Amino acid sequence: MNEHIVKSFDEDLKKLDNIIAEMGGMAEVQLADAIEALIKRDTDLADQVITSDKKIDILEHEMDGQATATLALRQPLADDLRVTITALRTASLIERIGDYAKNIAKRSVVLAQSPPLGPTKSIGRMAALVQGMIKDVLDAYMTRDVEKAAAVRARDADADLLHTSLFREILTYMMEDPRTITSCTHLLFVAKNLERIGDHATNVAENVHYLVTGDLPADEREKSDASSFTLVETE
């Protein structure tokens, strides 16, 4: 698309993208650090994640201001309107992803005080999948790539399946050794946080679709998270 006749309008819209890029990059680092803190039992790193979350919050406020100003002063229409609305929505999704990373870091501090648990390894696997989703959806956002966004959306089913299997695995651990209930409960929440992060990445993917095409994806997303229906029988 051509540039705007008023050049500063292009700059304003570019600023929205820049904030998303910065927030997204931070959220990626926050999640990677939180998972590393969990797996390596590094409480210093966990503390660092907990304090750094503020930076994402500050950027979200910046987005609120910038997007509101763009709406009020530029009165964007058509794709400009979609860029502005999508930036606003995406910023709040990324902020939530940051919150989940922070929560994982908090739980990792508690988990570091008890003996290591087997399912932590599976958490690592699920985290890798979700991190890939975040990276790709942010790329899709910056390059306005609908195909790539659709691929991220499709991968959410894998994240859901991993979550369900982790849920069963952790419950089994608890039943075998009730002394692990405290740590396992924290681990369950970590798994749930990762599953929610996957959902948010999917929401961003749907926003990318709207941003580019003006419509939401036509097909219903496949729901594969069966953890809400999972029952592990005692022997």
Added chain:
Amino acid sequence: MNDSATNETQAGTDAAGDEKVKLLSRGVKVFYGDKQALFDVDLDINENEVTALIGPSGCGKSTYLRSLNRMNDTIDICRVEGDIILDGDNIYDKAVDVVHLRARVGMVFQKPNPFPKSIYDNVAYGPRIHGIATGKEELDGIVQTALEKAGLWTEVKDRLDAPGTGLSGGQQQRLCIARAVAVSPEVILMDEPCSALDPIATAKIEELIDELRENFTIVIVTHSMQQAARVSQKTAFFHLGYLVEVDETEKMFTNPSDERTQGYITGRFG
């Protein structure tokens, strides 16, 4: 209970888009001498809807608007081809009485242009020349109703003898709307009716347009995208004499189909 049921039914009919085409254009071409200003315009204007015509200066939107009540007839070198059908009647038919047509299809202009007469006489002018009122009492009623419809009655009812030109710009424009409304037209054409008005006067006109829509079909030319977005149900985009795209206003301003529309409404036109 019964009332609410009836209301629901009515709302349902509205939502279902029970639209009736009031003004139908097919293959409309307009020439000024050798120069063609409008190319093959096909456009349906629905009854009791506001249709906004947008596009850059010289795109043909005002030319099209003026062809809807044969205002172009006043320009010697102007020639119109194609069909413009108002309720089944071709308005370019030889048998059509142009004065009567302009009573059915009224017009409000960019700059308020009240006659140098009293407020009362401005509004009474049309009904008088068309012989609509039979006596003073009936004429008084028509003038009051028209001024009420134009949202001006309470502001001027104590000074109907004062000159229309003494009103503020916004009031003058509403007086012109009252003047158009007084002859009970079916369609009202508005050519940038707010471009000379401040935001408050503009808001009053826009509110008025929304009310008038209940009884009239409105076609408005505007250079303000926001105004088109606020007042209209359908928006038509003209460019270089062609009707490029027409659609639901909401669709046009969030996700237009044509790249030229997108370029124009987002301010990217070269």
